[in-house]
Amino acid sequence: MLLSLPALHLQTSEYHPLLQLPHGRLGPWCSPTGSPAPLSREPGCGEGSWILVCRLLVPTQVSLLSMEEDIDTRKINNSFLRDHSYATEADIISTVEFNHTGELLATGDKGGRVVIFQREQESKNQVHRRGEYNVYSTFQSHEPEFDYLKSLEIEEKINKIRWLPQQNAAYFLLSTNDKTVKLWKVSERDKRPEGYNLKDEEGRLRDPATITTLRVPVLRPMDLMVEATPRRVFANAHTYHINSISVNSDYETYMSADDLRINLWNFEITNQSFNIVDIKPANMEELTEVITAAEFHPHHCNTFVYSSSKGTIRLCDMRASALCDRHTKFFEEPEDPSNRSFFSEIISSISDVKFSHSGRYIMTRDYLTVKVWDLNMENRPIETYQVHDYLRSKLCSLYENDCIFDKFECVWNGSDSVIMTGSYNNFFRMFDRNTKRDVTLEASRENSKPRAILKPRKVCVGGKRRKDEISVDSLDFSKKILHTAWHPSENIIAVAATNNLYIFQDKVN
Amino acid sequence: MLSKGLKRKREEEEEQQEEEALAVDTWWLDSDHPAVAPAPPAVASSSLFDLSVLKLHHSLRQSEPDLRHLVLVVNTLRRIQASMVPTAVLPPVPSLPAAPGMADNLLASSDAALSASMASLLEDLSHIEGLSQAPQPLAEEGPQGRPIGGPPPSLGSLDLLDPATGCLLDDGLEGLFEDIDTSMYDSDLWAPASEGLKPGPEGGPGEDAPELKETELDYLMDVLVGTQALERPPGPGR
Numbered sequence: 001m002l003l004s005l006p007a008l009h010l011q012t013s014e015y016h017p018l019l020q021l022p023h024g025r026l027g028p029w030c031s032p033t034g035s036p037a038p039l040s041r042e043p044g045c046g047e048g049s050w051i052l053v054c055r056l057l058v059p060t061q062v063s064l065l066s067m068e069e070d071i072d073t074r075k076i077n078n079s080f081l082r083d084h085s086y087a088t089e090a091d092i093i094s095t096v097e098f099n100h101t102g103e104l105l106a107t108g109d110k111g112g113r114v115v116i117f118q119r120e121q122e123s124k125n126q127v128h129r130r131g132e133y134n135v136y137s138t139f140q141s142h143e144p145e146f147d148y149l150k151s152l153e154i155e156e157k158i159n160k161i162r163w164l165p166q167q168n169a170a171y172f173l174l175s176t177n178d179k180t181v182k183l184w185k186v187s188e189r190d191k192r193p194e195g196y197n198l199k200d201e202e203g204r205l206r207d208p209a210t211i212t213t214l215r216v217p218v219l220r221p222m223d224l225m226v227e228a229t230p231r232r233v234f235a236n237a238h239t240y241h242i243n244s245i246s247v248n249s250d251y252e253t254y255m256s257a258d259d260l261r262i263n264l265w266n267f268e269i270t271n272q273s274f275n276i277v278d279i280k281p282a283n284m285e286e287l288t289e290v291i292t293a294a295e296f297h298p299h300h301c302n303t304f305v306y307s308s309s310k311g312t313i314r315l316c317d318m319r320a321s322a323l324c325d326r327h328t329k330f331f332e333e334p335e336d337p338s339n340r341s342f343f344s345e346i347i348s349s350i351s352d353v354k355f356s357h358s359g360r361y362i363m364t365r366d367y368l369t370v371k372v373w374d375l376n377m378e379n380r381p382i383e384t385y386q387v388h389d390y391l392r393s394k395l396c397s398l399y400e401n402d403c404i405f406d407k408f409e410c411v412w413n414g415s416d417s418v419i420m421t422g423s424y425n426n427f428f429r430m431f432d433r434n435t436k437r438d439v440t441l442e443a444s445r446e447n448s449k450p451r452a453i454l455k456p457r458k459v460c461v462g463g464k465r466r467k468d469e470i471s472v473d474s475l476d477f478s479k480k481i482l483h484t485a486w487h488p489s490e491n492i493i494a495v496a497a498t499n500n501l502y503i504f505q506d507k508v509n
Numbered sequence: 510m511l512s513k514g515l516k517r518k519r520e521e522e523e524e525q526q527e528e529e530a531l532a533v534d535t536w537w538l539d540s541d542h543p544a545v546a547p548a549p550p551a552v553a554s555s556s557l558f559d560l561s562v563l564k565l566h567h568s569l570r571q572s573e574p575d576l577r578h579l580v581l582v583v584n585t586l587r588r589i590q591a592s593m594v595p596t597a598v599l600p601p602v603p604s605l606p607a608a609p610g611m612a613d614n615l616l617a618s619s620d621a622a623l624s625a626s627m628a629s630l631l632e633d634l635s636h637i638e639g640l641s642q643a644p645q646p647l648a649e650e651g652p653q654g655r656p657i658g659g660p661p662p663s664l665g666s667l668d669l670l671d672p673a674t675g676c677l678l679d680d681g682l683e684g685l686f687e688d689i690d691t692s693m694y695d696s697d698l699w700a701p702a703s704e705g706l707k708p709g710p711e712g713g714p715g716e717d718a719p720e721l722k723e724t725e726l727d728y729l730m731d732v733l734v735g736t737q738a739l740e741r742p743p744g745p746g747r
Binding site: 150151152153240241259260287288289290292309342343345346349396399400402405 | 557560564572573575576577578580581583584585588589592
């Protein structure tokens with residue numbers, strides 16, 4: 001059922017079945033310092049000091065199967081992958097997450113698979129390869145299910161992945177689809193016991209009568225193998241679709257949130273969970289608001305926040321009561337009367353909420369803006385950044401084609417000085433909170449050249465369009481960057497565009 | 510994908526509405542916005558209203574509707590409705606006569622209650638504004654989530670609106686299902702024919718349906734008898 005794939009020692013990049021590395025060798029670049037650098041050291045905003053590290057294709061089912069076939073077939077499949085843009089809907093990446101050290105990067109896709117990439121280790125011989133991510137492990141996390149009672153199919157799409165902090169040699173992560181959360185253990189095996197008494201080398205049982213001597217089995221080194229095993233399955237606790245999971249800072253509990261309820265779990269107990277938030281009205285006719293995202297405070301294990309479809313954020317303290325229906329703090333910005341429209345509520349719906357690493361701020365993403373809130377000030381955000389305000393006049397069309405319901409995520413960098421979020425046309429935006437500079441970059445195949453420095457993009461709103469600008473009407477709304485991730489301590493970012501995963505690094509002088 | 514151009518003259522916009530649902534986005538601002546010209550909001554808003562109703566229908570037809578999408582569309586619809594009839598007081602959402610499975614358990618609560626509540630909302634809307642679509646009976650959904658045919662009972666025969674023009678129908682049910690071929694069920698051939706199936710038919714079955722032609726009836730009888738012959742279980746020796 002689970003594929004154990006040899007990891008890391010996948011040889012030359014040109015024949016790598018899973019990566020689409022640029023053909024030429026990547027030249028040397030400065031390895032980033034330990035402390036995260038500011039967005040850009042060059043004078044002038046948006047000079048673009050981000051370079052492409054690698055573009056990774058989430059492996060399709062074809063290439064997964066080919067890992068078990070011989071080399072010749074694999075080569076054929078590789079060239080097929082390289083020459084044709086072969087992607088099924090199952091390959092669409094639905095979540096991206098770095099682990100706590102940044103060594104691993106996990107992606108989940110619509111087909112229910114999880115692919116984990118590992119950072120290339122720095123070595124004396126190949127110092128320039130540091131910063132690249134290679135496939136470490138691939139496994140099928142969730143399968144499509146059928147709820148016989150309701151005659152409903154449960155999608156296997158991975159909605160969220162969250163890593164647990166590493167406590168031993170193995171890695172643990174939580175992955176969830178609409179209904180079920182699973183705890184996966186990813187571990188390496190590089191030794192194999194040999195010399196069993198009751199089994200021969202092929203594993204067949206030996207006739208006990210033929211055993212005349214006893215020996216002690218010894219561990220012999222073997223090719224590195226990475227195994228993923230499901231350790232816990234947390235099921236049957238959500239009537240509605242799970243949108244968020246969040247690991248608590250006590251590392252013993254975590255929460256899962258669906259449209260109307262939030263449950264608290266203990267990692268060891270799978271048949272029970274505590275319901276800590278329930279906004280389901282007694283009369284479903286009165287339903288006007290749903291939960292859209294939730295997250296635990298990074299340091300205070302009793303505090304969490306959840307956002308709603310009406311643009312509000314509630315901060316709750318689990319010490320106050322068992323059922324946190326009454327919030328401790330309520331964050332809402334009053335509506336701007338000059339911007340009121342029929343779509344005001346839809347565009348105010350918060351699609352993502354993230355605590356800063358410091359725990360002092362929360363960041364929220366709604367359809368047109370990213371907002372930073374100080375936990376001590378509930379009546380308005382301290383900062384508001386316009387992601388793509390040129391869409392404000394297009395809301396009607398975006399409502400018609402349902403784009404207005406797209407859920408964009410947002411991320412902090414390691415030092416909480418820069419925030420990043422996605423947009424349309426494969427654009428993504430970064431905002432430097434200190435310098436107030438922002439930049440728009442594009443994750444596209446045309447820019448997939450080795451060490452290509454990303455050119456800042458600009459959207460032309462009206463009037464004369466300059467040479468490198470793109471007009472609003474030319475934007476491709478099917479190319480949306482919903483999921484991005486930022487390395488916890490370095491300026492390395494992962495951007496998911498459909499079935500492609502782009503990894504960019506800040507070129508530090 | 511997006512409509513080209515932002516601000517247009519009103520005449521152009523009304524023409525465009527035939528092809529594209531919505532052209533000018535500034536019309537959707539509230540009427541007290543200074544920039545909006547004193548245009549008749551009902552014209553522009555009705556297409557937005559229809560679009561929202563379409564979205565609501567589409568969302569409800571899903572086997573498991575996206576709750577966030579549903580709630581946002583419903584709230585937007587309420588806003589549009591409020592702006593279209595600014596003076597009328599919105600009738601309170603009627604309480605459901607029966608809310609099956611309101612017990613909070615994982616099995617039943619979500620779908621039945623939600624469907625019923627949305628159905629009541631739609632009934633409420635349909636009383637106020639003529640729906641441009643034939644009302645879907647959402648309160649009764651089969652296990653597969655597909656709506657069962659038949660109009661909601663609360664819309665009496667007098668209240669039926671023609672899907673195309675929005676006017677009241679004179680002939681009630683028939684007009685609603687104009688485009689559906691119901692000849693099989695309308696035909697009166699079946700009633701007397703069923704009597705013919707009984708062993709030893711008493712009288713001419715044509716008495717019950719005097720307007721039927723004898724030839725048609727005979728043909729039908731032959732078909733039925735022929736079918737019966739086929740269905741007779743094979744006796745011994747066959």
